[in-house]
Amino acid sequence: MAPARRCPSCEADVQADARFCHRCGAVLDRSDTLLAATEAPRPVPAPLPPMRLPEGTMLGPYRIEGVLGEGGMGVVYRAEDTAAKRAVALKCLHTNLVGDPEVRRRFAREARVLRVWSHPGAVAVHDFVEHQHILAIVMEIVEGQNLAGHLAKWRGRIPLGEVRSIMADVLEAMDDAHRHGVIHRDLKPDNILLRADGGVLRPKIADFGIAKVLEGTTYTVSGALLGTCRYMSPEQVKTPSLADHRSDIYSLGVTLYELVTGVPPFDGSHFSVMMAHVGEKPRPPSLIRPEIPPALEDLILDALAKDPAERPGTCGGFRERLLAAIDEDERISVSMRASWASLPATLHETNGHQMILVAPGPFQMGQGRREVHLDAFYIDRTPVTNEQFKVFLDATGYTPEDDAEGRFLQTWRKGRFPRGQDKHPVTFVSWFDARAYAAWAGRRLPTEAEWEKAARGTDGRKYPWGRTEPSVAHASFARPHDGTSPVGSFPEGASPYGALDMAGNVWEWCDDVDDAAFYENGPPFNPKSTARLGDKRARYVMRGGSFMYDARALRTFARIGYDPHYRVAEVGFRCAKSAG
Numbered sequence: 001m002a003p004a005r006r007c008p009s010c011e012a013d014v015q016a017d018a019r020f021c022h023r024c025g026a027v028l029d030r031s032d033t034l035l036a037a038t039e040a041p042r043p044v045p046a047p048l049p050p051m052r053l054p055e056g057t058m059l060g061p062y063r064i065e066g067v068l069g070e071g072g073m074g075v076v077y078r079a080e081d082t083a084a085k086r087a088v089a090l091k092c093l094h095t096n097l098v099g100d101p102e103v104r105r106r107f108a109r110e111a112r113v114l115r116v117w118s119h120p121g122a123v124a125v126h127d128f129v130e131h132q133h134i135l136a137i138v139m140e141i142v143e144g145q146n147l148a149g150h151l152a153k154w155r156g157r158i159p160l161g162e163v164r165s166i167m168a169d170v171l172e173a174m175d176d177a178h179r180h181g182v183i184h185r186d187l188k189p190d191n192i193l194l195r196a197d198g199g200v201l202r203p204k205i206a207d208f209g210i211a212k213v214l215e216g217t218t219y220t221v222s223g224a225l226l227g228t229c230r231y232m233s234p235e236q237v238k239t240p241s242l243a244d245h246r247s248d249i250y251s252l253g254v255t256l257y258e259l260v261t262g263v264p265p266f267d268g269s270h271f272s273v274m275m276a277h278v279g280e281k282p283r284p285p286s287l288i289r290p291e292i293p294p295a296l297e298d299l300i301l302d303a304l305a306k307d308p309a310e311r312p313g314t315c316g317g318f319r320e321r322l323l324a325a326i327d328e329d330e331r332i333s334v335s336m337r338a339s340w341a342s343l344p345a346t347l348h349e350t351n352g353h354q355m356i357l358v359a360p361g362p363f364q365m366g367q368g369r370r371e372v373h374l375d376a377f378y379i380d381r382t383p384v385t386n387e388q389f390k391v392f393l394d395a396t397g398y399t400p401e402d403d404a405e406g407r408f409l410q411t412w413r414k415g416r417f418p419r420g421q422d423k424h425p426v427t428f429v430s431w432f433d434a435r436a437y438a439a440w441a442g443r444r445l446p447t448e449a450e451w452e453k454a455a456r457g458t459d460g461r462k463y464p465w466g467r468t469e470p471s472v473a474h475a476s477f478a479r480p481h482d483g484t485s486p487v488g489s490f491p492e493g494a495s496p497y498g499a500l501d502m503a504g505n506v507w508e509w510c511d512d513v514d515d516a517a518f519y520e521n522g523p524p525f526n527p528k529s530t531a532r533l534g535d536k537r538a539r540y541v542m543r544g545g546s547f548m549y550d551a552r553a554l555r556t557f558a559r560i561g562y563d564p565h566y567r568v569a570e571v572g573f574r575c576a577k578s579a580g
Contacts, residue, residue: 053077053092059129062090062138078141088126092136107135114208117180121173123193123206142204144196148189153523156262157530160292162201163259164326168319169203171252175315178245184208185243187251188231189258199360199373201525229273230254230264234306237274246308249318253303253311260296261288265304278306288533295325343579347378352388353441354381356497357579363453364460366520367557372449373525376579379446379454382487382500383425383508383574384437386417392437400433407567408433423486425506425572431540431564434509434573445511446576447528448519448541448559455544456556457496463554464495464502470551475504480548503554506572507542514539514561539563546570
């Protein structure tokens with residue numbers, strides 16, 4: 001046995017080969033020199049990783065250019081792949097997760113899976129980075145917004161045709177993923193990105209495998225995943241490890257419910273939402289949006305079944321039922337967009353209507369000139385006339401029934417318009433009267449975006465005829481005592497498509513609820529602002545100015561809103577219909 005010696009710190013006897021003093025804890029180094037506890041060397045702490053990677057940081061071949069976004073699980077950077085000469089997105093997990101050995105192991109496993117599978121409907125994964133305090137996914141960069149942002153722009157009222165188009169593509173991608181053994185586990189609108197493709201919004205699903213990487217970590221009980229509670233399946237709440245492809249189907253059912261109604265099936269605190277997924281029945285979607293087809297409601301409720309065996313068995317079967325549930329006429333027709341050039345430029349229809357074709361594509365809308373894309377449509381060359389409206393009355397016997405019905409066609413006598421005014425625009429008609437006429441004629445009122453494109457064209461005109469200040473040759477305006485003029489009296493004021501009287505003469509009803517924020521920052525494809533269920537105070541948009549208003553009302557972006565029962569001498573309408 002090695003001889004004993006004294007600790008220089010506390011004078012206690014210690015064995016010569018001891019590493020520590022049993023009394024004071026002093027440390028003995030390898031040279032057999034006893035170091036006092038107060039003098040013991042302290043390990044140098046590793047530097048804390050930065051909260052944000054500075055611009056110019058290199059991670060292998062990837063050069064950080066800036067931050068695209070940040071969430072509960074990490075930061076997404078825009079970067080340049082210097083080797084492949086392309087822009088990429090790097091999703092870096094938060095540093096508090098990277099130190100977990102189990103997270104790193106799962107990260108490597110999911111990386112192997114996603115290198116094997118790819119699909120056009122999923123964000124492409126190019127590479128994975130594991131370096132010291134950094135775990136990052138290198139993926140395709142998708143310009144645009146996510147589905148949650150798109151839903152917000154629609155104020156929760158996405159048209160069913162667009163729901164059909166987007167969800168069908170999502171289900172097609174997920175069906176392929178499931179057949180290759182890839183489960184997402186965190187499907188929600190935030191993880192579905194949207195990109196513009198030839199006038200159609202195409203979804204791309206992001207963040208495959210992230211939920212599995214983080215399963216069982218503190219992240220799953222605090223932090224951003226709590227925001228995912230709205231989309232969790234009952235089995236994910238009870239036993240996350242047992243979740244399979246049917247959990248993805250449930251999450252897609254929640255997503256479809258929200259797209260159709262504007263609200264999730266369950267909301268509240270995190271705990272109450274999770275318990276609701278386990279034990280409560282969702283409110284039928286038709287109570288929130290009555291016009292949804294019964295087959296669509298049945299599909300949504302089947303996808304939200306508590307028992308996984310009662311849900312659609314595959315995303316492929318889910319997709320087939322979705323396509324059948326939403327009528328073919330509601331869909332966004334890509335083939336129609338491709339063949340619009342074969343449509344006639346002008347339609348000469350019964351009742352004297354002449355409609356002009358407005359080509360599909362983008363235009364600059366509003367004073368801020370935001371880009372909006374519209375499908376092809378037809379619009380009346382001129383406002384509806386007294387003569388045309390009388391044919392409707394004679395054919396249908398239409399009479400309004402509202403508190404302002406006494407003002408209906410106020411200038412007419414005994415069902416006849418004033419002598420010599422057969423070609424003047426019909427006035428003293430409400431939004432409801434105009435819609436009734438349009439429905440009888442097999443048409444509809446134009447959306448606000450359609451009206452503005454028909455007036456403004458694609459070159460951002462201030463007035464339908466260009467930027468020249470208005471004159472008496474362009475339009476009837478600022479003549480409050482003169483009344484209306486026969487339609488088509490101002491050919492020099494024609495719009496780029498040949499539409500007449502889109503400035504002056506009469507204001508024209510549009511089909512949109514007046515919502516200035518929606519107009520300025522609504523969805524980029526075929527926007528239309530609709531009334532909320534039970535909203536009796538909604539005002540509807542009028543466009544174009546009138547003979548009573550000054551030149552400011554003639555601007556292509558001028559707009560006002562009125563009660564839909566409003567009937568006055570300077571308000572009329574024209575009709576539109578979808579092309580094809």
